Amino acid sequence: MRLLGSIILLLVLGSALAYKSYSGYQVLKTAPLTPAAMPYVNRLSRRFDFWGTPGVGRPATVMVSPQDAPIVIAALNRMRISHEVMVADLGPEVERERAENEALRLALPRSPRVAAYDRFMEFEEINAHVLETVAANPDIASLVDLGLSTEGRELLGIKLSNGAAGQKSVWFDCAIHAREWIAPPVCLRIIDEVLADPALRDLADWYILPVANPDGYSYSHTDERFWRKTRRPNEGSSCVGTDPNRNFDFLWDGVGDFCSEVYPGSSAFSEPECGAIGNFVSSNADSLVLYVAVHSYGELILYPFGHTVEPVPNVDDLIAAGTASADAIEAVGGTRYSVENSAAGLYFTFGASDDYAYGIGAALYSYTYELSGGGSGGFNPPASAIQTVVDEVWPGLKTLVEYSLAN
Ligand SMILES: [Zn+2]
Numbered sequence: 001m002r003l004l005g006s007i008i009l010l011l012v013l014g015s016a017l018a019y020k021s022y023s024g025y026q027v028l029k030t031a032p033l034t035p036a037a038m039p040y041v042n043r044l045s046r047r048f049d050f051w052g053t054p055g056v057g058r059p060a061t062v063m064v065s066p067q068d069a070p071i072v073i074a075a076l077n078r079m080r081i082s083h084e085v086m087v088a089d090l091g092p093e094v095e096r097e098r099a100e101n102e103a104l105r106l107a108l109p110r111s112p113r114v115a116a117y118d119r120f121m122e123f124e125e126i127n128a129h130v131l132e133t134v135a136a137n138p139d140i141a142s143l144v145d146l147g148l149s150t151e152g153r154e155l156l157g158i159k160l161s162n163g164a165a166g167q168k169s170v171w172f173d174c175a176i177h178a179r180e181w182i183a184p185p186v187c188l189r190i191i192d193e194v195l196a197d198p199a200l201r202d203l204a205d206w207y208i209l210p211v212a213n214p215d216g217y218s219y220s221h222t223d224e225r226f227w228r229k230t231r232r233p234n235e236g237s238s239c240v241g242t243d244p245n246r247n248f249d250f251l252w253d254g255v256g257d258f259c260s261e262v263y264p265g266s267s268a269f270s271e272p273e274c275g276a277i278g279n280f281v282s283s284n285a286d287s288l289v290l291y292v293a294v295h296s297y298g299e300l301i302l303y304p305f306g307h308t309v310e311p312v313p314n315v316d317d318l319i320a321a322g323t324a325s326a327d328a329i330e331a332v333g334g335t336r337y338s339v340e341n342s343a344a345g346l347y348f349t350f351g352a353s354d355d356y357a358y359g360i361g362a363a364l365y366s367y368t369y370e371l372s373g374g375g376s377g378g379f380n381p382p383a384s385a386i387q388t389v390v391d392e393v394w395p396g397l398k399t400l401v402e403y404s405l406a407n
Contacts, residue, residue, distance in 0.1 A: 019098065020224040023091030024066035027377035030076065030083040032057050038346035040079040045347070048072055049226070049261045051379050052298040053370060055345020061086060061378055063226060087377035094225050097375060097382065104383055115188035117390060119383045120181045123153065123218045126210050129188070130156045137195060139163070144207060146276035150232040153214035155276050160194045160208070162201040169205040170290040170401050171363070173277060176244045176353065178216025178227045180296040182371050182381050182389055187294065189390040190397060200398070203405055204289065207280075212293075213244055213273055226379070230271045234258040242266075245293070246349065247274040248356035251307055264351050277353065281362045290365040290404040291357035292397065296380065297373035299337045301326055301396075304358040304366055306342035306349035314364060315341075321365055321403040329396035333388065335372060337396070342368065365404035369393070 033041060033056055041054050048068060054060040064072045076083050087093065104119035113132045115121070121129070134141045144157035161167065172190055174183035187210040194200045194208075211217050215231035229241030237258035242265035246253070252268035269275040281291065303318040312318070322339035330336050342349060349355075358366035372389055374381030381389060 025090040027087035029086040157209035161205040169287040173209040173212040174294040176212035178220040183294040246351040250356040250359040253350035285362035291363035296371040298370035300370040302342040302368040325396040325400040328399040332392040
């Protein structure tokens with residue numbers, strides 16, 4: 001008995017030790033950024049971990065380690081970007097959230113065929129849910145097996161269809177950035193809604209990929225809460241992973257440090273997860289009307305392009321559909337999403353998935369949704385907020401689909 005107790009204690013200690021401590025990490029929050037500040041912020045964001053999408057008129061938040069804090073604070077001071085300490089020590093907050101999630105996981109075991117919205121599901125649970133949903137609804141649902149991640153996890157999407165030939169199609173992916181845990185529940189909610197409503201399946205074929213970066217998502221559960229990238233090792237560096245949302249083969253920009261949170265990879269589509277999505281999007285270009293990547297956070301609906309503020313040809317339609325979506329979200333609980341060109345905030349990006357889908361001509365309507373924040377220093381809402389977020393975002397996504405198919 002004593003031996004068993006010791007083993008359990010060792011296991012608990014072992015798992016606690018494996019999990020990255022954020023003790024002493026701070027979250028800094030700037031004043032709303034001015035256009036003049038943006039070149040500096042763009043440069044800083046290549047080295048330090050900015051959360052959400054920085055932009056003109058919005059405060060930016062950056063997470064800094066104890067070693068980096070003086071460097072970032074000095075840089076912000078030099079650039080005359082005023083800022084405050086939003087979270088003085090992220091460590092206890094991450095530990096508290098982790099304990100809460102673990103307690104919820106034990107208290108609320110997974111119910112087969114039902115998505116959980118009262119806690120964050122782990123990757124294996126989500127994939128099991130996808131497989132069960134397909135098995136239980138053979139006339140409506142089919143598996144979209146996109147292949148394997150670097151570490152061999154299955155990229156399992158789901159297709160929901162009325163079975164008619166020649167349907168238009170819409171695509172949603174969630175959590176291509178690993179730590180954005182609030183995103184997969186949104187994809188799962190879409191699946192629930194489309195399964196339940198034949199009218200939605202008459203609109204289009206729906207493709208949904210609940211976890212677009214399974215290695216990173218799993219790692220953010222087991223090892224590092226704020227892991228963002230993929231988990232493919234980088235040759236010649238101890239820094240692992242690529243920012244998958246800089247790795248798509250559209251205006252891919254190969255400049256970047258391995259250790260950067262926005263490292264674009266060794267080549268376009270170097271990451272199998274991105275290649276799989278890109279391959280699906282390009283090979284379904286004939287039917288695809290709408291592409292949506294769900295991220296967090298910032299309450300933003302972003303449309304192409306990320307590298308320029310030059311308007312794209314159908315910018316009026318993109319704005320009209322995005323605004324209709326934002327109105328539908330606001331109608332639920334008053335949360336206002338802002339509809340913006342990805343580069344309007346003068347934070348420039350290359351190789352993003354929505355720009356790829358739009359840029360190669362696959363989807364005339366293409367968006368990145370940045371959901372609401374909350375929780376650890378503003379980054380991620382707690383489990384208790386999942387239901388609210390999915391309840392308000394779903395009507396917005398439904399409106400977006402209806403608009404983009406009608407126009
Ligand atoms: Zn993201």
